Amino acid sequence: MKTPLIGITMDREEGSDAAYSTFPWYAIRENYSAAVALAGGLPVLLGHEAGLADSFLEAIDGLLVTGGDFDLDPALFGDPIRHAAVTTKEARTAFEMAMARGAISRDMPVLGICGGQQLLHVVLGGALIQHIPDEVAGALAHEQPNPRDEPGHDVEVRDGTLLHGIVGVTRMSVNSAHHQAARDVPEGVAVNAVAPDGVIEGIEGTAQTFCLGVQWHPEFAIDPGDGRIFTAFVDAARRYRGHG
DSSP, rough: OOOOOOEEEEEEEOOTTSSSSSSSSOOOHHHHHHHHHHHHEEEEEEEGGGGGGGHHHHHHEEEEOOOOOBBOOGGGGTTTOTTTTTOOHHHHHHHHHHHHHHHHHHHOEEEEEEEHHHHHHHHHTTEESSSSHSSTOOOSSOOOOSSSSSSOOEEETTTHHHHHHHHHEEEEEOOOSSOOEOOOTHHHHEEEEEEEEHHHHHHEEEESSSSSEEOOGGOOSSSSSHHHHHHHHHHHHHHTTTTT
C-alpha cells in the first residue's frame, strides 16, 4: 500500500542578522511533520512557488495548511477596513490560496490548522472576525497565556459533522493561539466546533470528501481526538488516488 504524500505549507521570514539567515528563509515547527509521519503519511514541505501549484498538487495526496503569526488581507474577504492588529504575508497567502483552491477543485483531502483553517474558510466563501477582543463580548483568552502545549479551553464538537465522526466525542480540550476567527457560515460550509464564548473553532466543506479546518493545533496532541484528526486525514489521502 502506497504511503500517501502530504504536502505541508511553511512559514517564511525575511532574513536578519539575528535570525537563521541574513536572507529570506522558510520555517516550520517539527511537530507538524512528526504528526503526519506518526499517522502514516510521508511529509513533504512546500516552498512558496505559486506558479508550481498544479505540479505540487499532481504529486501529493493531501494538503496540510499550517498556521502562523500573521493574517489574511481583509480585502480577500471583502472587508475594506484593516484592523491595526492585522499583519499579512502576501506571498505565503497567495501560494496557500492557490494550493487550497486547487486541492478543493480536485476533491483532494485538505486539513487547515489555525490560520490554515481561516484560509480555508475564506477560500470556501467565508469572512473573518479581524480581532476577537474587539468584536466578541466576554471572549475567552484565545491567545492563551499558558504554553501552547497545554490546553487553553474546551470546544463543543457538533454532532453529525465530519469532525465528530473522526473524534467520536462532543467535547475536546484544545490549545488556543489566535486573535481571528470565522465570522459567518456561507453555503457549503458547516461549523463543527464552537468555544464556550460562541467563537467558531472548526469548519468543514460539505461538498468535499475531506475538507476540514480546526482553529487549534492538533499537532501538539493535547487531546486524544487530535491524533485521530491526523489519522483520518492521512487515511483520506491514502484513499484519494485509490491507494487504500
